[in-house]
Every structure is written in structure tokens, then in C-alpha cells.
Amino acid sequence: MIDDETPVLIVGGSMVGLASALFLSHHGVRPLLVERHAQISAHPRAQAASPRTMELLDGLGIGDAVRAVETPHAQYGDVLQAESLAGAELNRFDGPFRHDTHGVSSTGWTLVGQDRLEPVLRRRAEELGADIRFGTELLDYLQDGDGVTARIRRTGDGAERTVRARYLIAADGNRSAIRTGLGIGTHGRGTFGRQMIILFRADLERYVDGRKFFLCFVSNPAVHGVLGQLGASGTDRWCLAPSLRPDETHTDYTPERCLDLVRAAVGDPALSAVIEDASSWEIAARMADRFTAGRVFLAGDAAHVLPPTGGFGGNLGIQDAHNLAWKLALVLRGTAGAGLLDSYEAERLPVAEFTTEQGVIRYLQRSGLDPETAARHQPEATVLFGHRYRSRAVAPEDDDPATVEDPRQASGRPGTRATHLPVRHDGRDTTVVELVNRDFALLTTPDGRAWLDAGGEVCARLGLPLDRHVVGAGPDATLIEPSGTFAERYGVGARGAVLVRPDGFVAWRAPELTGDPAATLTAVFDRVLAR
Missing domain, CATH: 3.50.50.60 (FAD/NAD(P)-binding domain)
Structure with a gap:
């Protein structure tokens, strides 16, 4: 039943x-x-x-x-390195999640x-x-x-x-x-180590001593790990993430032993603290x-x-x-x-x-990389935004096997995330990527309106919702883009068109208007939707 x-x-x-x-x-x-x-x-x-x-x-x-x-204190960005919270401060540097997105997104970490x-x-x-x-x-x-x-x-x-x-x-x-x-x-590099996280409560204000930081890396003979405050300033909820050996888990650590690690990280062997919980996870690289x-x-x-x-x-x-x-x-x-x-x-x-x-x-950079591995390092912007899909859900233009491209030099090719383009829609500032979030979107220039008419006809027949937009600076544009760079940034001509999937990736583009745009779009949707 x-x-x-x-x-x-x-x-x-x-x-x-x-x-x-x-x-x-x-x-x-x-x-x-x-x-x-x-x-x-x-x-x-x-x-x-x-x-x-x-x-x-x-x-x-x-x-x-x-x-x-x-997370409270995230706005400070700074990361400390210290022997312990109360001990000698060894270094201070920018946190890992404040990188410039190089103009490829309107959001940040x-x-x-x-x-x-x-x-x-x-x-x-x-x-x-x-x-x-x-x-x-x-x-x-x-x-x-x-x-x-x-x-x-x-x-x-x-x-x-x-x-x-x-x-x-x-x-x-x-x-x-x-x-x-x-x-x-599964396959991959396997296990590098284990990390534990200990949740605890303690009044550490006098050890913080007015310093503003997001995380504090501590290193001394008793503990190597990271301290972070989980509550707002002045509250007593913290976490400690100490490194473990690959053969250890949090179950090997009693509350008393966790307290010893916390005291060593803070730098006070008599610290009063309450251990709330402990967990651990594997640091690994493994793929199905x-x-x-x-x-x-x-x-x-x-x-x-x-x-x-x-x-x-x-x-x-x-x-x-x-x-x-x-x-x-x-x-x-x-x-x-x-x-x-x-x-x-x-x-x-x-x-x-x-x-x-x-x-x-x-991860391996911390201990040094061989030249061959170091050469494969890609910028953060490419890792976050540079994916290029190759599947039947994309109408390809070439047989280039590359799975990424530098989004700072976005091509607008099918399979790539829609090129970052600030626009104004219905009186508010947005971007093409943020605007396309549920349905397919067909974008064209003021001279390419025939694409939108054809798209409406085809999608009505398919029962498929389709957002249709003229991108430009004139009064007839539904996406106001004063710079006039849409066609250039998406790699199309004066009467070209771009089809963006519901996930914000380009499914297809046409450099110019074809003789039968409805037939062209029918073939595109048949491919992309596996019809």
C-alpha cells in the first residue's frame, strides 16, 4: 500500500x-x-x-x-595567526572570502x-x-x-x-x-586528514582584548586549529576546529580532552568553559x-x-x-x-x-606545489563562474572540449553562464543572471524583434513559458542597458538573439536573424528539451 x-x-x-x-x-x-x-x-x-x-x-x-x-564578525574579514588567543600574535591577513569578482557578478561572498x-x-x-x-x-x-x-x-x-x-x-x-x-x-586523491569542531561556551572577551577578526588560527604544541566566535560581540558561544590524525574521530575525544584543547587554544590552562558538542569530518578529495x-x-x-x-x-x-x-x-x-x-x-x-x-x-599550496600542479591553478573567478557545459541541453557552436573559460573575458558561447550584464527592469536595477531564474529567456536587440515573435509562437505551441526581452537603451527596450554592449558581450550581431536557460546558462545564440526564425527556434527547443 x-x-x-x-x-x-x-x-x-x-x-x-x-x-x-x-x-x-x-x-x-x-x-x-x-x-x-x-x-x-x-x-x-x-x-x-x-x-x-x-x-x-x-x-x-x-x-x-x-x-x-x-556569521557575526564576518564583516571584519581579518584572520589572525597566533600561538593562542591570549598568546603572541604572529600574523594578520585578509580573510579568504573577500576576493574581488572582477566585474563578473554583482554579488560577493x-x-x-x-x-x-x-x-x-x-x-x-x-x-x-x-x-x-x-x-x-x-x-x-x-x-x-x-x-x-x-x-x-x-x-x-x-x-x-x-x-x-x-x-x-x-x-x-x-x-x-x-x-x-x-x-x-569513487575516485580521487583520497583522504588528507580529519578535522574536528568543538562547540563551547566561555567568556573570552579579555583574551580577545578588543581585536576585530573573523577567525583566529592557533598553533602551539598542544593544539593546531581555528577559533571562531559564533555569537554576536560580547556573547560566549565559540567553536574550535582542531586538526586530527586520519585515524582519529571526535569519538576519541572525551569532553575533558576537548576542554584541554579549548584551554590550549585560548592560552589559559584554568579557563572555565562548557563543552556543548563535538563532531568531525574527513578532509578529502573524492568523486563518484x-x-x-x-x-x-x-x-x-x-x-x-x-x-x-x-x-x-x-x-x-x-x-x-x-x-x-x-x-x-x-x-x-x-x-x-x-x-x-x-x-x-x-x-x-x-x-x-x-x-x-x-x-x-x-589545499596543497600550504605545503608547496610542484610546477606542473601549480600551473593548473585557475583564478577564483574562473572556478566560481567559468563553467562551460557540453550536453544535449546546449546547442553547441564548436567542438572545443574546454570545460571552463575565463569569465572576465566572457564569450557568451552556448554552455557558459550568461555574461554579467547590469540592466534595469521594471524600474529596478538587476542583472541578466538574476532576472532569469525560473523560465527560459530569449534576448535580442531592438532590430531583432522577429525572434521574440517567433519565440512566443513556438513556446505557446510547446506549453513552455518564455520571457522575451529587447535589450537596449531606447524606450522600446524591456531591459534597459545604457552602455549598448549587449550584442558585443554576447557575441551576436545587430539582429541576433540569445536563449538563456532557467539556470542562467546560454543554451543557444544566433549571430543574425535567420530566414525562418520559428523553424530555427523549434529545432533549438527540440534539442535542448530532448523532445
């Missing part, structure tokens, strides 16, 4: 699972999410939402809500821990209709040609239910039982060999694990969810063929390979 039916079952209620629920709900799909823990974790874990992630959240209208819960970000994602997903059940675990599932049948159980009272879903998203972490059960292997198996999709740490350097890992997972959500929505609606879902792995696996390598390079 089926107790619940849902279009998409999401397993895992951390950042990526909640993002999946949010993006699907934004597209009108009401998913069911199950998470075995009773509540969102109190551990901050991933510390920053990248500019690309903030673009996505701004497009959904919750960017400001995320900025409002930014937002220093927000998962413990602060996840409630915002959950609240908005539920407002949009997502069914989110914490304290509920997946027992098992079977997939067939039409969907997935799963058994779930409430951890509190043991009550079981059977769920029927069309698709399943595995966001169940780096030890993903779903990935293992599917027989999907596949991201898809039938009707199951791996996302986030279930698909890839990165070192924390660069802050790429959690953001990569959120962008997995964003890439997959619009595709699932169109397939579930019947507008796209099931083949569109094949583009998820085709697009995200190469991006994950590239981003993982960049995280590893940044």
Missing part, C-alpha cells in the same frame, strides 16, 4: 537537500524530503555562500534574508555557516510547498521503469510509511548509503564515478567531496541542486523528454572534477 506520493523524494536534509527542495518548489514541484536527524545541525560546517550561490538566492528573493544572518543558512532554505522551501520531515529516515527503496518505491520511518516512534516517487535525489552525504547501494564507486543511476541522482557530498580550502564544496552542491531542479520540473510537467535528465551528469560531473582539482591545489 502506498501511503504518500511525491514527484521527487529527497534523502538528506542538510544544505544540498534543502536547496534541492527549495529549487524544486520554486519551479512548482512539491518534493518530499526526509532527514534522519531531528533538527538542523548546530555546527557551522561550510562557512560561506559564494557569489554564484548568492546570485541564485537573490534570484529567488531570499539573498537579503541570508545576508541578514551572516556571504560568510554564513550552514547552521545559519539551512533554516533560511528550509523556511522558504516550506513556504513554497515542500514537505520536509526531519526525524525521518529512509529504510530502503526499489526503482522501476516508472518511479521509486521507498520505505521511510519516523525515528521517534518507529512509524513506517511507503512512499511512491517519480525520482529520488540522494543528498545523504559523503558516506552515502544510496551511492553505495547503487554500486557506484557516476552521478545518475536510473531515476536516482547524486548531489552534494554524495557525488563529490572537496577540501575546505576555497569554500567550493558546499556551494558546488547547491549548484548541483539548481542544475537538476529545472530539468526535473520540465520532465515532470511533460514539456521535456526524459533525455533532458541525462544532461545533469554530463554537465555537473566535469564541473565537479575541475572544482575538486582546484580545491586540492589550494
